[in-house]
Amino acid sequence: MTWDFVVILIFLAIAVPLLGRHRVRQLLRMPQTTGRQRLRLYFSTIFGQWALAGIIAWRCNSHQVSMASLGVEISRPVLTALTSVALSGLLLTNQVFSIREIVKQPDPMGNRMPFLAMRIFPQNRGEQAAFVAVVATVSVCEEVIYRGFVQWAFQRASSGLVLAGVASSAIFFGAAHLYQGRKGMAVTGIMGFIFSAIRAWTKSLLPCVTAHFITDLSVGLLLPARLRSLGNSSSRDALAP
Numbered sequence: 001m002t003w004d005f006v007v008i009l010i011f012l013a014i015a016v017p018l019l020g021r022h023r024v025r026q027l028l029r030m031p032q033t034t035g036r037q038r039l040r041l042y043f044s045t046i047f048g049q050w051a052l053a054g055i056i057a058w059r060c061n062s063h064q065v066s067m068a069s070l071g072v073e074i075s076r077p078v079l080t081a082l083t084s085v086a087l088s089g090l091l092l093t094n095q096v097f098s099i100r101e102i103v104k105q106p107d108p109m110g111n112r113m114p115f116l117a118m119r120i121f122p123q124n125r126g127e128q129a130a131f132v133a134v135v136a137t138v139s140v141c142e143e144v145i146y147r148g149f150v151q152w153a154f155q156r157a158s159s160g161l162v163l164a165g166v167a168s169s170a171i172f173f174g175a176a177h178l179y180q181g182r183k184g185m186a187v188t189g190i191m192g193f194i195f196s197a198i199r200a201w202t203k204s205l206l207p208c209v210t211a212h213f214i215t216d217l218s219v220g221l222l223l224p225a226r227l228r229s230l231g232n233s234s235s236r237d238a239l240a241p
Contacts, residue, residue, distance in 0.1 A: 001157050004059045009153065009172075012145065017178035024116065024179035033119045038127055041120060042134045049141035056149045070148035071205035083198060084207040088214040095218045103226045114227055121224045131220050139213035146173045146192065147199040147208050166196040 027033060027041075060070065067073060074080050102114055122128040150172045155165030173196075174189025195208045 001153065002063060005153055008056060008059065009150065012150065012172055013175060017175045020176065021179045027119045028116065030119065035123065035127060038120060038122065039130055042130045045134055046137045049137050053141040053144050056145060060149065065152070069152050070144065071199050071203065072144070072148065073204060074206060075203050080202050080204045080206050083202050084210040087198065087207050087211040091211050091215045092218055095215055096222070099219065099223050099226055102223070114223065117223045118227060121220045123224060128221060132217065135213055135216045135220060138216060139209050143205045143209045143212060146176070147196055147205055151196055151199065162200050166193060166200055169196040
């Protein structure tokens with residue numbers, strides 16, 4: 001493995017998780033965030049993700065790594081399309097069910113995810129438009145980075161062993177979500193393993209990109225709305241005679 005690929009992998013394994021955790025800890029210390037702070041977070045995320053994906057694409061191109069090797073192709077269109085629809089539908093259903101379970105809790109804001117959601121997820125239509133751009137960026141860039149580059153790099157380093165690429169990609173992806181805590185890392189790592197296996201099976205990133213987009217967009221738009229609705233209902237109950 002070349003030195004530049006090693007440097008990128010070290011950065012992904014150490015710097016990305018620590019920087020993400022540091023940024024989220026700063027947000028959690030705030031009693032609340034403003035629209036300007038959320039938009040600044042969105043635009044910095046978009047810039048950072050595309051910059052990292054661009055560097056990876058640049059170095060891969062320099063070493064003549066084909067786009068097909070990174071999963072940026074559709075060699076099995078029917079299988080890829082059916083898998084994209086099935087995976088996206090399954091994850092959307094799971095997200096809707098999970099959100100319902102969260103808001104049913106006696107104190108949903110005592111949970112880390114809702115607490116964080118009200119600080120980073122959009123609160124109005126203008127922020128929602130920017131958030132869609134963030135989700136689109138993250139869906140494409142993270143899949144290229146983890147299911148594309150990382151998976152290819154470890155599979156190649158292990159002489160073509162598919163499981164090595166799938167497992168390494170899942171571990172790196174889970175570590176990148178260190179800010180979600182141990183449980184969040186574990187759940188994300190499992191999802192990463194499933195995504196990596198699908199990428200290996202279909203030879204394409206498209207099912208993962210599509211499902212990633214649907215999953216993040218649904219929780220980002222639905223969870224804050226449900227939490228605000230829950231808060232409004234509680235306020236009305238408290239004012240009722």
